Amino acid sequence: MVVNLWLVFRVLVFPGFTSILFFTMFCDWVERKIEARMQNRVGPAFTGPAGILQPFADVVKLLTKEDIVPAGAKRTVFRFAPILSFSFVVFAFCFLPIDGAAVIPNSSFAGDLIFIMALITIANFFLFLSGWASANPYGEIGATRVLTQFLGYDIPLILLALTPAFIAGSLSISAIAANQYLPFALLAPWAFVLFIITLQAELEKDPFDIPHAESEVVGGLETEFCGGKLAFLRLTRDVQIVFGAALVVELFLGGPYGPVFFGLPQFWYFLWFVLKLLAVVVITEYVTCLFARLRIDQVLSANWKVLLPLSVLSLALTVAVATWIYPLMV
């Protein structure tokens, strides 16, 4: 029984659901603050110290709003797709070693990298469904754009994720993270840079935030949503961004592992994990500020003509230089 309680605590409180949720909100705040400061603004400032409670306040506000289902919408899909999408991302999160072990201990298995990639794709697919079910032309256009974009960018993303897997000789995330005595970002910088770019597209952030282009498609797939469902859609997006950043940390930046100075190693692992993750968030936000939004055809051709060949090349390059890399790892 004791073990089970411990498991429940890990899944629900730390480092599981609740922590992920609050950590997501914290990252959202960091993102908004960084973006605001880069654009010479103040950013969230009035809710809590330096506005740190603003994302929380936003979610609470949305949850208290009236929940409307539009007349022409497919009710069941419309209602459950946002929540399902949210749960799939959080579920995928559980396989990442956050404080030295995955959320559910000993749950990692040999192919879990591929497994969580699949989970993320399913989550995206539910996002598409939610837009599709809303019976609104803007929602439908936004939804098709989500679908086109992630179908395209999933391929290079997985190819690029294979690079660290190849170097580490394992498809298990825990093993990949644990094997990085020297971060793979230094060993294979080409794959790291490409992965960040692809991730930017996969997470629909500028310059690839075409599904959210409000000057073209109003709210995209969110157009018809309000209240709690909108809160979940927003949360899904935020958790996805944090998840993407966490994936970069696990695959390229040595996961949660770093020097342990004193006391519990779990504490230090968690601290390293958070710091590395915030660094990735800052980098993606920087790229967001740097560019204008591209057009859907430009994004797609950039994927098929540039990113896909490059990711194949990157994998080939990694294989080619593996002989020189392996000695560095020991």
Place this chain on the structure above:
Amino acid sequence: MIKELLSQLFKKPATSKYPFVKAEVPEGFRGKQVYDANLCISCGLCSRDCPAKAIEMVEVDGKRSPLFHLDLCVFCYQCAESCPRNAIKSSEFFELAAINKSDLVLKPEGNAQKGKCEQQ
């Protein structure tokens, strides 16, 4: 742009925390009108020239005086320009939002001028 973005990170934001930090307006700003009953000669020129028809002449203590409907006013200050005795002056007060339209009527008597919005 690459450099600019990073340098901005360490600079003070350009925006101000407006409702908490008051915004400054330069001298000569066309804010809420201040009407001086002692100077007024009841000629009604302000009312006649007002392009928004926001000034009504009303009887106060046996003297015809202007009543400003600030909800109609466009703050062009033609009234101040038309006034032969300079009885209408500008102020730097611009926070004129009110819940009731009746709060936005400047009555020509002494203290009644103060709208609710001036409370802060």
Place this chain on the structure above:
Amino acid sequence: MKILLETNKNAGIVALTGLDLGKTIGLMYHMYTNGVIVTVRTEVPKKKPKIQTITDLIPGAQFHEREVADLFGVIFEGHPNPARLVLPDDWPDNLYPLRKDAKIDEALAKNETAPSKAEPTPAQNEGDLVNIIIGPQHPALLEPEKFSLKVDGEIVKQVEPRIGYVHRGIEKAAEQRTYLQDVYLVERICGICNSCHAACFVETVEKILGVEVPLRAQYLRTIILELNRLHSHMLLLGHAGLEIGYETLFQYMWRDREPVMDLTELLTGNRVISSAMTVGGVRRDLQETDVPKIKTRMATLNKKMDFYHKLFENEPSLKMRTQNVGVLSKEDALKLCVVGPVARGSGVAIDVRKDEPYEAYGEIPFNMITRDEGDSWARLIVRLDEVNESINIIDYALDHMPSGPFRIKVPRVVTAGEAVNHVEAPRGELFYYVKSQGTAYPERVKVRTPTFANIPAFIKIAEGGNIADVPPSFVSLDPCFSCTDR
């Protein structure tokens, strides 16, 4: 008309003014040729107001004719699309608001009880074409106007604009106010280019009166007009950043626009609506202590604009979204009679400030910026470079500011007569026609705003393009719908 076109291929229509002359309706075709406005007059009987269309000769006259048809009930025979343009669909038939005998109050009272006519037909898909309606409420349009796009996949096949959503009847209202009040009224046609409207109106009235404004007032007007242009152009450039999803550009541009607004506030007493112009001069003099303030801010702004110029020249994602998007060729620009930066972006060198200098522009040296590319990028960069020119103009005007009075007294009653006038507003040529009957009230005020002339160009550049290109190419025209509808 034909003779005019034969003598000068580049002649275009500026405006078509209708005028109630009692038994007949006067039509004045204001044509633009070789830098001068030529007015061709004709009359049609009120009982049977029919006239041949000129759209076959000048395609740019389409909107002008539809507007006159709405407001005066003139039927243009052979017009390709004689639908309503500015009046709402449920406006009573046979009620033409700008005719002097129109009983509008009566008709409206009757119409309020009557059920409004059927809503415009909802989006219907015809065959392979999907109907997408942009507006009246849409994030890409900050003001309400409707554009129905027929799209095939992601390609726009046909565009049908419908304007008039913010028609406020200002031309009619101007007839019921004195000249003095009208200055403030026309200023409110457009929030952004307010000084231009006021300046154009007071100049027209001064022309009728035959008064010469003191030189100092002319310089002061020039400074205010250029400040107006500065903040309008910067607003648009920032807005363009928002439309192509470049939020940082938007934030930076608007941040740097703020000092310009503050200067307007310092000079005139308000950030946006300056209310600085009056018949006979300006309403406030420039304080000597303000001059160094203006100069230092202009110098910083000049440096910032260099940064933006480099950004527009080099930033790849920005260029991907705007270059070769919404191309308007020089021939089309001439045919559709577009004005301002839109024309200059297509290599048509027209600028009222150069062609027919008003105020102090004749004495101030500045360059006219033109680009030959004709795409959205060219239109934006024309504005960017014009900001620099405006800064130089303000600097020059401050250095050469003559002393003397800043306004003269003018009579309130304007002598009988009529005049046309045009100025270069930020969005292009702004045209006014004023007719006076010798009273304190004008008989007719006609306003032709730059966006009204530029909307036909939008139809041209959007057709055949991508849906995602609609916002950037649209915003590069710098549309202002309050102007368009009046």
